[in-house]
Each structure stands twice: as C-alpha cells, then as structure tokens.
Amino acid sequence: MTTNPMRAARKLLLAACASTTTTATATVIAIALLLLPASMPAAAATTTSTASKASPKKAKHAAKAKKPKASRIAAARADAAKDEASYAQRDDVIRFGIEVAERNGLDPAWVLAALSAARYQPSVVKYIMPPPAGTAKNWAAYRERFVEPRRIRAGVAFWRANEGWLLRAEDIYGVPPEIVVGIIGVETIYGEQMGNFRVIDALATLAFDFPAGRKDRSAFFRDELEQLFVQCHATSEHTGCDPLAQKGSFAGAQGMPQFMPGSVNKYAVDFDADGRIDLRESSADVIGSVAHYLAAFGWQRGQPTRYEVAVPVDASDRALLLVPDILPTFSAAQFAEHGARLPAEAQRHDGLLALVELQNGDAAPSYVAGTANFYAITRYNWSSYYAMAVIDLGEAVKRQIDAAR
Secondary structure, three states: OEOOHHHHHHHHHHHHHHOOOOHHHHHHHHHHHHHOOOEOOHHHHHHHHHHHOOOHHHHHHHHHHHOOOHHHHHHHHHHHHHOOOEOOOOHHHHHHHHHHHHHHOOOHHHHHHHHHHOEOOHHHHHHHOOOOOOOOOEHHHHHHHHOOHHHHHHHHHHHHHOHHHHHHHHHHHOOOHHHHHHHHHHHHOOOOOOOOEEHHHHHHHHHHOOOOOOOOOHHHHHHHHHHHHHHHOOEOOEOOOOOOOOEEOOOOOEOOOOEOHHHHHHHOOOOOOOOOOOOOOOHHHHHHHHHHHHHHOOOOOOOOOEEEOEOOOOHHHHHHHHOOOOOOOEOHHHHHHOOOEOOHHHHOOOOOEEEEEEEEOOEEEEEEEEOHHHHHHHOOOOOHHHHHHHHHHHHHHHHHHHHOO
8 A cells, every 4th residue: 555645744734733633643643654665564554454354243333433523524624724824734844844853853743743833924924025116215214213212211221220231241242332232222122022923933934935026035934943943942951942932023033132043042142141041031141142143243342333424426436335335345545545535533444344325215315434343233134224223222322321420
C-alpha cells in the first residue's frame, strides 16, 4: 500500500484542530507519517491481513465500536475548510516546521504545534504595504509625529528613572543616553505602545503570505519566524517562552526596543544580571540591549551623529554626493571639492560622511552630513527620517534634563 505522507500529515493536523485530539499528538503523528517510506512495512501489512481473517460478526462489531459518528467527521472537515486563516493545513508550513526543528535541534512536535495554531492576519498585510504611489515624503511632518510634548515628557521621566543604567551603557558601549532614549521613545513611547499582535501570527503571515505590490521579503520573515522558535526554546541557560504568547508589532517586533526575534537572540543582554532577559518590563535590559545593538553595528564612541551642511549650488555636484545615499563615502575634503560647505568642527572630522537628503513635500529639502554613527542608527531602522527623529527626540529630552540640573 502506498501513501502521500505530506498529504496524510496535513489531514491529521486538520482533524486534530477540529476534534478532541491534542495538537501535539497530531503533530507527532504527522512527523511519523513524513518519515515513513512509501510502502507499508511488512509488520503493519501482516497485522492488517490478520485482522481481515477475523469472523464477520466480530469485524462488524469492532468497526461499529471504533467508527466515529459521521456527523462529527463532516463537521470537522467543514470547520477545517472554513478556517482559511489556519496554517495547520499548509504543506509548505509543515515542511518548514520540520526543517526548523532539524536545523536547530528542537522538538518537532513543539514547533508544529505552534505553527498549527498560527493564524493569517489580513491587517498585517495591510500595514506592511508602502504608502500609495505618489505620496511625497515630508520630514517636517514625520518629525512632528515623534518630537512632540508627550514623548518628550515621557522621555524625561524615563531618563530620570534610569539614569544609572543609561550612564553604565554609555560607559560599556559608548552610546550616549540621548540616543538610547531617542530610540526607545520613537519605537514605543517607553513601553506604552509595544504592539498587540501575536508575534507568531504576524511572522507566519509575512513568511508564507507576503503580499504582492512591494519587494518580496518573505525570506526575511521566514528567518525571523525560525528565530522566534530559537528565542523561545528552553535550554540549561535559558528558561524559554511560549511562542504563542509573545506579543508585538505587525512586523513581529517585540518589547520596548521592538527587537525582531533574530535581534533578541543576537543582541539582547541581561543588563541587570537577574538571570533572564526581559525586554518588556526591565528598563535596564532594554537600555543595555539597545546600546549593545548600536555598538555591534559600528557606533563610534564620542563621534557626533551629523553636521550641518550647505549643499553644492551645482546640481551635478549635489547629485554626485547624493549617490551613496546614507552610506558614509566622502571625506570632509571631498565634500569641499564638490562645493559642500561644512562648519569648522566638521572640516576636522577624520571619518567619512554622507550627504543625507530629507524631503519636505513641496518645500525645499533639508540636508545633513551624516557620520558613521548616523549610519549605525539606520541599521536599527533603514531610514534617514527615522534616524533624524531619534536624534532630535533624544536631544530634546537631553535639553530638558540639562536645564533642570
């Protein structure tokens, strides 16, 4: 007898979702089916043959005793068919789960049980889409969203409550308090808005049903979904977590600093040394993790983030300086050669600079000369507008802190 193991696994998972069978049990059976050879083992065939030789009366009685009610089967199938949001029925998801378990030494039943509980979220697809074509970028409007009284007040309170941790992070990683405070404020208003999506739902939606209409990033989100299982896996040094209980943004970012699972695994630190990393409740861990992240992406101790700049009058010179975008590429002397005017402290800058353009809708653009530290902030979020919002919010909070001393 031959069978399609993947199809059988899918059917078992569907039945499990609609019956009293536990999901974990169903996934174990699914894995077994996937590992079976195409033909039935001889021992199993012998058992079937023996059963067929039983008396007709006994066989009929046994079949009647073991057969579930037809209505229950029909209802289970109908419910499974209607549950289009479920990923339990998807062959590609089952295959992904088994591969994740194999690559990372995880319990495949645990991985598949979680994936079978993940749900497609239409709102995630909506939020991940870019603005409509033709929408003009506007730095002034973007800035107003983040550098505003509410965030500044919250930032001052956060700084005062955690100044010791902020100074320790600067001592260890070289990242000043205003940058860390700026990032946490822009990301979540210091923990007020950390997201209410189940992370596994958001990541599964973007991993397996990434929408058309923008650059396909499904591979990135599959990697992050895999990292979620690594993050939640319990080890001798890590207590683990429930992958179904993690909440975050529509893109799967978590906690006060909005770390993706891969960043949690690579850059999050137990800064308060209490034996666990907590990016939702421990301000110390959040501060240390943000500073560690920036340091890992090239933050230079004591270096400014940007300088003022007067852009070249000549359009071709200006275009040439803008080609590398936010990547520092030109020396201060090269800026001058192409007609860009820098203040005295920027002229002495011994690193490379980038001419960063911030569009203002119909008004004239704004420009700054970004350093390696400006670029490091964009590794947190790949946007020059984001980096400037972080810098300006942090500096606004710092001014109030300094004024009160």
